[in-house]
Amino acid sequence: MKLEASGVAMRFGEVNVLEPVELSVREGEFVCIVGPSGCGKSTLLQILAGFIAPTAGRVTADGVAVTRPDRKRIFVFQERGVFPWLTVAENIGFGVEKAKRDAKVKELVPLVGLEGFEKTYPHELSGGMKQRVEVARALAVDPDVLFLDEPFGALDSITRLTMRAELLRIWQAAKKTVLFVTHDVDESVQLADRVIVMSARPGRIRAVVDVDIPRPRDISSPRYLELRDGILAEIGLAHEI
């Protein structure tokens, strides 16, 4: 198993943020963690990445205990995580050792579609482009695992759709293990091999759904709608407005 959480739980004082969680992620798998706000999904992701220590249980990566963040497993924040004082190229090369930096940047700029923007500063870019810079910055250190915490949450709905397609393309090309947190059920069914459905108060895993639709996915197919509605029902939401 690439990543394993056993009995991972989190409390802040008296509040149970996360009930004990069991989770195994296979190498190369695309896993979405979906749930309403306050369900502890971001906390779980930060624990898996080694940013915060759980109050109980343990996380292992390739069988080794995770106690701190590691460059083999990179966390992608929302687009606000790009460094505003660096150009696109400098951001992408940030984690790469000097000797390999230029070559890495040259390789990744086309992958994320930022040709011609190498010398641009982030404040001159759109939200979607900044998000691509951050994904490229993560890919540049050639990690095994990518953690994405609602990476497209701040983007407009059209950009979000494009970014999803691009992420899938990049994931298939780069063969990474991806853990993707979102509150958007559609997004999770479009992207994931497996969807972890969480519920709030207390935060815990309610269901695990295998998305057995071959890619590229037809998002109007009966199976897609069936899976999506199943997850919505699991969270306790009707699919009618």
Add this chain to the structure above:
Amino acid sequence: MRSRLEALAFALVLLGAWQLLHGKVVPGPVEVAKGIGELWERGLLVKYALDSLRRVAIGYAVACALGIPLGLWMGLSSTVFAAANPLVQILRPISPIAWIPIAIVIFGIGEAAPIFLIALAGVFPIASAVAAHVRTVPPMFVAAARNFGLSEPQIVRRVLFPAVLPQMLSSLRLALGVCWIVVVAAEMIAVDSGLGYLIIDARNAGKRYDLVIAGMVLVGAIGLVLDMLFRALEKIPSVRWGFR
């Protein structure tokens, strides 16, 4: 362009009013302009201005060399902040002028005393501001750097420092202004050159108030130029994001 014309017109009106209304003791702009010309001819204008600028440059450099690392350290470590911040906040509001007797006792007559006072004027505001800036850096930046395996010194150099640089430049610019203000007072003691000395000397030796005001005008004009030069730094690409 239009606003510049307006500023020029306003200045001319004020100068005209000053020329018309000034009394016998306080000279008018024409006398002051003649005074500046006299200083120029005697070679004192350039000499005094350079002396003042040199003292400010050294004192300000000392203030930066001590204040920036202290501020970074205070911003990074809660322990250091808890220990040093009360002291910084107590020392910061004490005017450097209050230190004049101490400066003379320690450094005697010569260059060191005014430079000490100028450094004193800069160091506490700089340390205090830099510490505050470091504490506002989004934790996400530091988390990302840590994720890439950067060591603590690398995080300071590659993330915290550039992240605070725009705000820090603003604070350093204000501190330079304060140092320039203090040079006048600092040169009224212990030295016999510089624009501050010019002002006190013109009064003491012959009540030359035209030269007193000439000195004031020069101090103001040079202060403006320093500020404009410093502002030009805000155009550097890697800090421009902080000035939008």
